[in-house]
Amino acid sequence: AALVESGGGSVQAGGSLRLSCVISGYFLHGYSDYCLGWVRQAPGSEREGVAIIAHDDTMTYADSVKGRFSISQDSAKNTLYLQMSNLKPEDSGMYYCAARFIEEGPCDSDDVLENIGLFHAWGQGTQVTVAS
Numbered sequence: 001a002a003l004v005e006s007g008g009g010s011v012q013a014g015g016s017l018r019l020s021c022v023i024s025g026y027f028l029h030g031y032s033d034y035c036l037g038w039v040r041q042a043p044g045s046e047r048e049g050v051a052i053i054a055h056d057d058t059m060t061y062a063d064s065v066k067g068r069f070s071i072s073q074d075s076a077k078n079t080l081y082l083q084m085s086n087l088k089p090e091d092s093g094m095y096y097c098a099a100r101f102i103e104e105g106p107c108d109s110d111d112v113l114e115n116i117g118l119f120h121a122w123g124q125g126t127q128v129t130v131a132s
Contacts, residue, residue: 001025001026001121002123003022003024003098003122003123004024004123005096005097005123005124006019006020006021006126007019007020007126008095010131011087011129011130013132015130016083016084016086017087018082018083018084019084019128020081021038021079021080021097021123022077022079023078026101026121028075028101029075031055031102032102032105032106033105033107034055034102034107035099035100035102035107035108036053036054036073036099037050037051037052037053037071037099037100037112037116038080038097038098039095039096040094040096040128041125042090042092043093045093048062048116049112049113049114050069050082050095051065051071051113053072053073053080053109054106054109059109061113065091068084068085069082069083070083070085071083082095087128089130089132090130091128092128092129092130093127094125094126096123098116098121098122099121100112100118100120101121
């Protein structure tokens with residue numbers, strides 16, 4: 001089982017990138033619910049939740065990216081996306097794809113955004129660098 005990110009790179013401020021995460025080996029629809037998300041880590045900083053999407057497409061965003069980032073999922077392809085627009089230098093960092101699986105009840109996307117330790121599985125990350 002693995003989460004594999006791609007799509008990172010270097011862009012100028014104001015530019016756009018689209019990150020992808022292929023989720024393999026996990027039968028997502030066998031769970032009561034799940035949350036998929038993107039977490040980033042800038043050099044010298046702790047990891048922070050960026051965007052979360054639940055099975056029912058409920059989405060939650062960090063305040064710093066609202067209106068600029070959009071999370072989506074393609075269930076048929078087991079793929080998670082993060083469309084990033086109007087990128088700023090402070091968006092630079094390693095971006096990780098992560099998943100939380102729920103046996104009973106719903107996944108609280110707000111809770112997961114604030115408590116990324118709740119994720120059960122992580123990818124290796126893809127680097128995003130935004131130049132000013």
